[in-house]
Amino acid sequence: MIKRLGIMVFLLALAGTTVWGADADDAFENRLQGISRAEMQAVVEFLGHDLLEGRAPGSRGGDLAEVYVQSLFKFMNLEPAGTQGYMQPFALKKFTTSDIQLSCGEVTLNYIHDLVGTCTRDGKRFELTAPVVFAGFGIRAEQWNWDDFKDMDVSGKILVSRVNDPGLHHPDIFEGKTLTYFGRWTYHIEEAVRRGARGILLIHTDESAGYDWNVVKNSWTNGELFIPSQIENDLVFRGWIREKSLRTLLARKGIDLETLYKDSLSRDFRPADLGLQVMISGDNKCETIMNRNVVATIPGKVSQRIVLSAHIDHLGKTDAGGDNIFNGAIDNGTAVAAMLVAAKILKEFQSTLHYSVTVLACNSEEAGLLGSKYYVDTTDRSTIVANINFESSPVWKSSTTLMGIGARFSTFEDWIREIAAARGLGYSQFTLANQGLFYRSDQFAFVRRGIPAVWISAGEEEVDGERHYTRFWLGDYHTVRDEYDPNWDLGGLRQTIQAALQLVRRVNDYRTPPTWKNNLTFPVEK
Numbered sequence: 001m002i003k004r005l006g007i008m009v010f011l012l013a014l015a016g017t018t019v020w021g022a023d024a025d026d027a028f029e030n031r032l033q034g035i036s037r038a039e040m041q042a043v044v045e046f047l048g049h050d051l052l053e054g055r056a057p058g059s060r061g062g063d064l065a066e067v068y069v070q071s072l073f074k075f076m077n078l079e080p081a082g083t084q085g086y087m088q089p090f091a092l093k094k095f096t097t098s099d100i101q102l103s104c105g106e107v108t109l110n111y112i113h114d115l116v117g118t119c120t121r122d123g124k125r126f127e128l129t130a131p132v133v134f135a136g137f138g139i140r141a142e143q144w145n146w147d148d149f150k151d152m153d154v155s156g157k158i159l160v161s162r163v164n165d166p167g168l169h170h171p172d173i174f175e176g177k178t179l180t181y182f183g184r185w186t187y188h189i190e191e192a193v194r195r196g197a198r199g200i201l202l203i204h205t206d207e208s209a210g211y212d213w214n215v216v217k218n219s220w221t222n223g224e225l226f227i228p229s230q231i232e233n234d235l236v237f238r239g240w241i242r243e244k245s246l247r248t249l250l251a252r253k254g255i256d257l258e259t260l261y262k263d264s265l266s267r268d269f270r271p272a273d274l275g276l277q278v279m280i281s282g283d284n285k286c287e288t289i290m291n292r293n294v295v296a297t298i299p300g301k302v303s304q305r306i307v308l309s310a311h312i313d314h315l316g317k318t319d320a321g322g323d324n325i326f327n328g329a330i331d332n333g334t335a336v337a338a339m340l341v342a343a344k345i346l347k348e349f350q351s352t353l354h355y356s357v358t359v360l361a362c363n364s365e366e367a368g369l370l371g372s373k374y375y376v377d378t379t380d381r382s383t384i385v386a387n388i389n390f391e392s393s394p395v396w397k398s399s400t401t402l403m404g405i406g407a408r409f410s411t412f413e414d415w416i417r418e419i420a421a422a423r424g425l426g427y428s429q430f431t432l433a434n435q436g437l438f439y440r441s442d443q444f445a446f447v448r449r450g451i452p453a454v455w456i457s458a459g460e461e462e463v464d465g466e467r468h469y470t471r472f473w474l475g476d477y478h479t480v481r482d483e484y485d486p487n488w489d490l491g492g493l494r495q496t497i498q499a500a501l502q503l504v505r506r507v508n509d510y511r512t513p514p515t516w517k518n519n520l521t522f523p524v525e526k
């Protein structure tokens, strides 16, 4: 019987209709076409309001965003799936490190001018003295047969590491100039932790980081948030050093940075003990912040589930004069709106769901995907078949294409192509691939634990040839100009919601979770 049903599902799927019959299919399609402006506007209008003050984790505005989403879940009659009703509270540690000095013999480097960083230990002052090792790129990536560390023990050392990956300098290794996860600064720190290092200094250049020193300075001087388990290791200090400051320091000791760089481009590279002892010291402040994910479920016929996600936090406020609120209307108000409209429609069609759907409004994404990481690490992962994430969803005119950021790593890509083609749309890749965006939003918390995931979006090119979305990423993204505009067309947002819902439907109708393809550009920890 089960087998017969399986064949029937397959045949019906081939015929373009589903087990639920043509009526349900028509009703679903009509609902997708009928997604209204008001539905899409309501959430982003509120989340992007000045009263929310940029929704920083632990702030009044951040807490209000949590309560707001909880209320909407309740209003839609979704079932609570947090640890306290809809809420999943978790504590974060915040360290604000300042007045950092690095001394090496008679040479002293200074805070902000030469280096920034974070000490992850309690106490008002810190002092760390250790030998320095140049780690090259500090990468171990089996897929490219690349291991900078070989058998060298760097525990207890301060690593000086290049950022980005060797592909930036060799078009034929790694993915050339397309940034892999092994090139992200977060990876270099994670590897330093695995190696038992006591400190790491990432060498900053505009090209390798993808942004200038001001960006590093701004994001490393207002405190850094951590899940407590992330800092239960030997790494006391993580930070950035300006290349020219490092070059000068090394030159005074008779060491040529260019020679080290040249060596690091070879597979034969071994970490180089520089024969230097440095002391890094500074002031530190440690606080604990309470933060919550907001989680609901729409039960299907089985407990296996698809997780829809979008982060509710943003950057808060600055001390600057004038408009000082990072409203984050697009990052990530429009994406939360997309997720909630999708949840509303799935609830309406709950009787057609085979797999259950978890709706995850996650927090502290801007601080390093902390809410989604915490969720993935504490939930029963074995029941999750896929994650579909919404991030900074486009709000302009309809696009000529759909995009699945990270879809190429799994069968999601084939499905998005099918869904796009059925609507007369193309399938496109994000043109900003060199920024590693796939590794920078919540889908990556799932992916790094082996769960296929995609960030679904309408494409960059609009029907009239405009490219507002590309311009947003290169312009208003993470500025106070990311504000709600009642005149947005919202065609692209509607397409994003439709695509997500059709993907959920695709997984359901074929009873087939997505599977990996064999070209992963990141490490997977089970």
Ligand SMILES: [Zn+2]
Pocket (backbone or CB within 6 Å): 311, 331, 332, 365, 391, 392, 441
């Ligand atoms: Zn975002």
